[in-house]
Amino acid sequence: MTTSARHAVPAPATSAPVGRAPGRTPVRPVTFPRLVAAEWVKIRSLRSTWWALALAFALFPLLAAMRSASIATIADEAPPGFFVGPAYVTSGVSLALLVLCGLGVVAVTGEYRTGQIRSTLAAAPTRLPALWAKLTVVVGLAFATAFVGTLAGWAAAAPWFDVIGMNVDLTDAEHVRLMIGVPLYLAAMTALAYAIGAMIRSSAAGITAVLGLVFVVEPAFAYIPWEPLQQLAAYLPTAAGARLVTSDSIGSIVTGSGVTALSPWEGYLVLLGWVAAALVAAAVLLRRRDA
Template structure:
């Protein structure tokens, strides 16, 4: 009796294994960017936020052109009109920040994300990095398009954007920094609440209802306290010394522009700390 030797066919041979790549923070950031950009709503939100800057800059500049000859020279601060769209952009970008962190809880995809990053916090910081980066880029482009849209009326109005003037530079650079910090605050609130609808309602209620209510109540202690709430404090960075703020109704100027921004960053840090602690302790 003879024995027949068996040689595996090419299909039966063991294929070489694809080496597994370690999960690093840059890869988590790249993954979160893919998730965010793959949503059609992201691009609609960014386009809407971006459109507010040139639209409102042109509207405000053209509206004051008719009365510019009646105002004394130097009455109009160019960056204050260039950045007129900041308030409406704030509304849209904060909503985007909330959805960026709550969307995975609605679909259940958060479980897969946390399996890939079992320590959890790197996934949270990766999401935050993407959100803040997108908001910074969008608002920077928005400021530049607002400048271009308002520029045709500069000569008629007698105003300009002077990048050698410290206040002008602060107002122009302050808008992206302010919007990025507010988006980070909204992101933290969304991470705590885990619901898009409740998160957006909470953020917009804080920004457009609670804080203005404190600012307009004719009671001095409450008005002083309102100046230290996140929106009012951070808005000091984008407040013109002569024209006041177009973001908040608080007229208290106890805080310096950068001091107010520092207070906003403290609010952001506290909110994100709470979000991080709850992410580690709660089930997905």
């Protein structure tokens, strides 16, 4: 080895410019709007979400048209003003309730089935913001679907209005209540189903519990010919909330309860009380249990 090679001084390494960290992405704080945006990305990426929403939407115009066409044949036998337009326009509310409640349950239980809930809770260590963010997205979708579906039902039933002698009068307080009450009612029931799903954490068990409550337990209370049970049935979530979408002349197409101890908005407040209690229970369990 030559003397010049032995005493050569190594060249200094090239350093990155001061203040720059190549390959690093700035970390943004987790905020509630970002959690909502993340939940929106998750729920919209599932094909089952869009199938459920499409089915819930389609039920409104389909059943509105079918029911309006069926009563058009007997319209001449009814007295003037007997048919209440919004009650027929919103005929799809009962079956849409079934679909949207299922969506509310699966939206939260699906993450437990796949294990994605661990990543969700890692992003929101306090846990409750993640619960509220998903609730915001699910309830927003349910309300929007029911609102647009109600308008579609109105358009689908309109061709029979003149034959039947009915209409939708937005200057009539009852008509307005029935039209806006459907999306409000379905959004609240979806929130209740979501809370039950968050408590049970199983899709099958959660859907069974919700549908059993709505379509088995509550109707049983309403139809048992014992006055105390029928009075109690009026304060159960489905029957109480259904007062908002109950016509004063033809009754409710959602529940069999004929008790009218609550006014429409009082009944809706009772339903919101059930929703709040269920969400509080879901929040307590989420904080106390492992993912």
